[in-house]
Amino acid sequence: MTHWIILPVLLPALVAPFIVLAARYHIGIQRVFSVAGVLGLIAISAGLAWQASDGTITLYQLGDWAAPFGIVLVGDRLSTLMVLLTAVLALMVLLYAIGSNWDMRGRHFHALFQFQLMGIMGAFLTGDLFNLFVFFEVLLIASYGLMIHSGGNVRLRAGVQYVLFNLIGSTLFLFALGSIYAETGTLNMADLAQRVTAIDPGETVGIRVAAVLLLLVFAIKAALVPLHFWLPSSYAEAPAPVAALFAIMTKVGAYAIIRVYTMIFPPDLEVTAGLQADWLLGAALVSLALGALGVLAARKLDRLVTFAVIGSMGMVMVTISLFTPASTAAALYYIVHSTFAAATLFLIVDMVKSSREDLRLVALPPVAGAVLVSALFFVGAIAMTGLPPLSGFLGKLLVLEASFPTDAVVWVFAIVLISSLVNVVGFSRAGSVVFWKAKAVPAQEGTTPGAPPSTLSYVAVGGLVTLLIAHTAFAGPIHQYMTTTSQQLYAPQPYISTVLETPGKLSKPDAAKEGDH
């Protein structure tokens, strides 16, 4: 048994206390260790992704306890892909936080950042539903600290909303877990996948309720309408690097939906049939439309980007809810794109904010470093709205192609295309008001223009844009990889047998005890 797979969780868990205990008064040392930790994470997750790329499923039994009794970490293609995505995003966000001095505007930024990474990595790697809850809480409690980093009353108020909403979400998660345990007697995902099929068709009420509760919890995380209300305020008021890192948090919800509803409650499972197709798809289409409307109606640049994120999550969820191998592959491609695009836009909004008195969409004197900032905004907006030539366009094509053989094709085509058009209008209006009309406004007397963003900030945003371009340029091989990933998801038997049949403590003598429930 190799220990590599637990390192993405362990490394931030060790770096964070070190930063708090040994380097709490030395921002330079904190930065060095934080960046080194994230670089280490990238190396480890690239290694894990390489290991999983040939279809190997890596199992890690904590404490050597066998699967249904002990907690396991599982690395398959999907998990390692998400872990790698998180690590790469974290590096860019961290560079921006250092370049723009956001990490000096409050205390313990780097420690909280590392704890946040620990929670996200754990959520992607765990093979146990209760452990997923625990890692959700780890990432949430770190995100509460990051959300109110550097304080300010508006931010604290948005923080209260964010925390309260997520506390209710956690309570709902526990209710869902309780009902699942009461119905099946296990919380291990692979074990659940087997036991759910064994439930008597006449007594499915409990498990159906549990499946819906669980879907609601993940939909809260994924900011699906009508459970999205926490997102606009908290993302707009959070410090920009934190909002950019939060771009991966909505994807944790999407990941959990993909994982649970392909393995435990697959679409052809009798007891939960119809749940995904009818409810999830409808809610996702409404999110897509509402996101586009929000982009058009927003009066401030940061709100505009948050609604673009809701729309983009709607697109991801539309694709996921079709539940075919092709659509899941398209969804995975779009998840990577949407993460980078959202993070890019949040960082650019912060560049604009740093030399503008507020973010209202009115003509004000040009921002500092306007040429480069506006060029970056242009690229980010093209990516987010899905215009050619960037990966948003390719992602959207894949989504439309995947929806073609399904019954929902008319709805998907209509809403995706119309909301894209509305997004384009919203973003071009915002861009022309903020950057273009600004040239006609003379600088006010007596005000000194703000300093342009630092080189490191440009490097971070440029890095994200480069990743988007690479995601477009290598779309062929990447989509190929996503297709094999999705095939692995729709043939979960190797995953289940790897988890359940690998020997460990307690595996053999208690074979008879299996039939207890």
Place this chain on the structure above:
Amino acid sequence: MELLVASAIGVLTAAGLYLVFRLRTFPVIIGISLLTYAVNIFLFASGRLVVGGAPILQKGVEGVFYSDPLPQALVLTAIVISFGMTAVVVMIALGAYLGGDDDTVNDPAEPAEEGEAR
């Protein structure tokens, strides 16, 4: 006993939800505490209700009537987490209340948020 536990969970949940919908921080926090109590009892009940059972299976004693230990471990985790989370939200809510002299949870009416401390 089932009726008693079930109605306790129900009453706690109903009271918790009512308080959450008050949309002022103090009732909302109390409401969320009630909800977590409800969910803790619910988790206990998910391992089936047992009267007079041994806490866990003991070696050498065959056929002992014992209660399911897993929900107890789950509840312990849930209690620790909800306690920590409640402490965090109390601190943040207190900060927001003292800073803004307002304890409503909703966004303030539109113009108030312009240009405040960032």
